[in-house]
Amino acid sequence: MAITQATDAPIGMDEAQRNAAAWLSNYSAILLLGLVLLFLPAIANNFFLDQIVGWALILGMIALSLMFLAGYGGMVSLAQMTVAGIAGYMIAVFGASSLPAISLFWPWWVAVPIAILIAGAFGTLAGALSARTEGIYTIMITLALASAFFYLALQNWPIFNGFNGFTTIPAPHFLGVNWRSPVPFYYLVLFFAVLSYFVVLYVSRAPFGLALQGVRDNPRRMEAIGYNVTAHRIAAYAFAALIAAIGGILLVWQNNQISPFSVGVDVVINLLVIAVVGGLSHPIGPFIGAIIYVILRTFALDALVAVGLDGRRFQTLIGLGFLVIVLFSPDGVIGIWRHWSSRIRARGARSGF
Amino acid sequence: MATAFGDDGAVHGAGRSDAVVRWIERHPIGALIIAIAVIFVLWLVFAPWPEGFEDWFGKKRIFINALFNGITLGALYFLVATGFTLIFGLMRNVNLAHGSLYLFGGYMGYEATQWTGSWLFSYVIAFICCAIVGMAMQFFIFRRMEGEDLRQTLVTLGLSIIFSDLMVWVWGGNPIQIDTPDYLAGPVPTPIVVAVRSSGEAVFLHYPTVRLVIFLAAVVIGIAMWIALHRTRIGMMIRAGVDDRDMLSVLGYRVQLLFIIVFAFGAGLAGMAGIVGGTFQSISLGEDSHFLLASLVVVIVGGMGSIPGAALGALIIGLSEQIGVVYFQNYATVLSFLIMVIVLALRPQGLLGRR
Numbered sequence: 151m152a153i154t155q156a157t158d159a160p161i162g163m164d165e166a167q168r169n170a171a172a173w174l175s176n177y178s179a180i181l182l183l184g185l186v187l188l189f190l191p192a193i194a195n196n197f198f199l200d201q202i203v204g205w206a207l208i209l210g211m212i213a214l215s216l217m218f219l220a221g222y223g224g225m226v227s228l229a230q231m232t233v234a235g236i237a238g239y240m241i242a243v244f245g246a247s248s249l250p251a252i253s254l255f256w257p258w259w260v261a262v263p264i265a266i267l268i269a270g271a272f273g274t275l276a277g278a279l280s281a282r283t284e285g286i287y288t289i290m291i292t293l294a295l296a297s298a299f300f301y302l303a304l305q306n307w308p309i310f311n312g313f314n315g316f317t318t319i320p321a322p323h324f325l326g327v328n329w330r331s332p333v334p335f336y337y338l339v340l341f342f343a344v345l346s347y348f349v350v351l352y353v354s355r356a357p358f359g360l361a362l363q364g365v366r367d368n369p370r371r372m373e374a375i376g377y378n379v380t381a382h383r384i385a386a387y388a389f390a391a392l393i394a395a396i397g398g399i400l401l402v403w404q405n406n407q408i409s410p411f412s413v414g415v416d417v418v419i420n421l422l423v424i425a426v427v428g429g430l431s432h433p434i435g436p437f438i439g440a441i442i443y444v445i446l447r448t449f450a451l452d453a454l455v456a457v458g459l460d461g462r463r464f465q466t467l468i469g470l471g472f473l474v475i476v477l478f479s480p481d482g483v484i485g486i487w488r489h490w491s492s493r494i495r496a497r498g499a500r501s502g503f
Numbered sequence: 504m505a506t507a508f509g510d511d512g513a514v515h516g517a518g519r520s521d522a523v524v525r526w527i528e529r530h531p532i533g534a535l536i537i538a539i540a541v542i543f544v545l546w547l548v549f550a551p552w553p554e555g556f557e558d559w560f561g562k563k564r565i566f567i568n569a570l571f572n573g574i575t576l577g578a579l580y581f582l583v584a585t586g587f588t589l590i591f592g593l594m595r596n597v598n599l600a601h602g603s604l605y606l607f608g609g610y611m612g613y614e615a616t617q618w619t620g621s622w623l624f625s626y627v628i629a630f631i632c633c634a635i636v637g638m639a640m641q642f643f644i645f646r647r648m649e650g651e652d653l654r655q656t657l658v659t660l661g662l663s664i665i666f667s668d669l670m671v672w673v674w675g676g677n678p679i680q681i682d683t684p685d686y687l688a689g690p691v692p693t694p695i696v697v698a699v700r701s702s703g704e705a706v707f708l709h710y711p712t713v714r715l716v717i718f719l720a721a722v723v724i725g726i727a728m729w730i731a732l733h734r735t736r737i738g739m740m741i742r743a744g745v746d747d748r749d750m751l752s753v754l755g756y757r758v759q760l761l762f763i764i765v766f767a768f769g770a771g772l773a774g775m776a777g778i779v780g781g782t783f784q785s786i787s788l789g790e791d792s793h794f795l796l797a798s799l800v801v802v803i804v805g806g807m808g809s810i811p812g813a814a815l816g817a818l819i820i821g822l823s824e825q826i827g828v829v830y831f832q833n834y835a836t837v838l839s840f841l842i843m844v845i846v847l848a849l850r851p852q853g854l855l856g857r858r
Contacts, residue, residue: 226653279844282851286597286652287807291847294799297792298840305833415792419660426657463672469664476657477644 169355180434187340196332200404202448204336206441207343208404211397213425213436215390218350221430222359223386224366227280229292231421232299233273233391234398235413240265241399242316242408243309252311258322266395273391274384281383284369296418303410315409319402330403339400343437346393350433353389362386423472429482438483446471544570551696561829564697567708569829570822575714577821578721579783582776583794584801584813585728586769592745592808593765595652596645599659601773602795603666608633608774609786610670613679622684622782629778630771637770641763667791678787681778687713717779724772725814732810741765745808800839804846806856815854 191199216230245261247253256264280291303310321330329338353359362382364372369379402408411417420443428439450464479485527534548570552563587601598604608629615625640662648654690709698706732738740761743751752758780786780794797820805816820839827835846854 279847282847286595286656289656290597290799290803294796294803294840294843297796298837298843301836301840302834305836307833415796419664422657422660463668465668466665469661469668472664473658473661476654476661480654
């Protein structure tokens, strides 16, 4: 991997341009997908737009923050759903909700930055705590932190309203648009999802991202070269927390409610499942994982009943699918895709001769 | 693993007590604080409390009960966490299905008590059932992905999702209580005075027998494990494997067999703990993640891969939960996580862990 100092930057840029060209020719499928997503409101109904694609894009964003840490930083943080949850809670506390006793009813352009700031601070702090240990410890520590927040939200009534949480959290109205009505909300979500996708892609090729990948591959060598390993890790957590916080705010607007069970241990683990099933090696992975998860979540129950099985065994289905992916394709759906496309290409090359 | 205070003892070939002395020399203030805290707690337990103190601190009966509950809960946490830490220390496998094994052991123990009527025999059943599951996991899955920490952990995660759903299917979501056998039922008097009646007569603490017995059993298991690790050949192999399993394997020892034994033992202990948990409280849906998290926190606080660390961590977390329930009702669970965060910030490798 080219871990270069600033003087070598032009070479890196050439590489990036070449990569982009190769990417465009290789991944025409993604370009097509982008067009479909852009014109989706013209063909899809509101349920599909909001509850399937919109939800998947939001979950994909939060999973993207996990993918960034795990894929580029080698730090599997289970606290990303918690970061999103804190942002959602803060929107309810500083913005509007059905609870005038707690909510401060500040306008959205004050509440949103505060929510992102607080969630980002938590994410950075979680990173600072777990970045001091290495590798597999991160999972344990962040899982413990995530459940700590779950119990805090469950037991704290003055701020988090305990068991019940918050309901009726309105999305903002501005520029004369109600951003919670399905089509504007879809475009809002799509905008942030695409933005975060490309920002992650950009950062992964920027000097910071390359240094982070160097830290992932060999922290001791990076330390010896003169990079501050811990600072890079914490900065990665801060960046990922930003994405997760935006995702969390969108999620709370979409669901119109937040409660401790939005950040429970099972939700936290499902997010990891999403990221791993999609694939941790490319930012598109979390979105693929999220759409699979959302479709399963929405239709698997009926499908299981239709084939004569108990619909309540949904979790077993998720677990088995996850297990199969982890056992046979460590790189998730992306890994399967790459395997197939390389085989097809190889076959094409052979028949060409 | 078990050199409690870093590697001083190992490096200089000095004894254990020597390491303790060295630690005290290096941290005189810390040692002083610990000594004062221990004396204060002993005073709280054994001395009759002065008049004003009870108004400020609450009833002594409540405090002593919380203390005893905390210590016995710590014993339960130790049983769960020690298998977790052993598996982690040797195989670098964060077994996220450990809570499921705990719950499975509890359910199997429940079935065994229903069938045979013997509480003690159910421990054997639970140990064997969980050990078989653990052996199967190691033999069929983890053996094939050695050295891939993250993949192993993800597999245990997938297994835990499936296990918990299947257990809900079989046993339903309602809590199940395992009955305490008659010979352990009821309270036993202890020589601790909790109050003095106006007539001058002392009231002694009565505490459930079964909890004290289980505490003693956990202590015996802990000591037996320590002896097994330090005085037997297989214990030596385990300690060597924790330090450098590649070297152990190169020297011709059958590391895979060792892994299976340790996994079976750790899983079996978790299964036995399931019966303890079912007798103390109850076993139900969601207890698997509760005890997984408890073991995570215990192991993070105590030090990863260290058995004395697991004991210390279990004691601290058990006490903090029970004392928290009494003195900070709303934040009881958060208290133990707070302890974890403080330990992580000050000593990332855990209290008795090695870097």
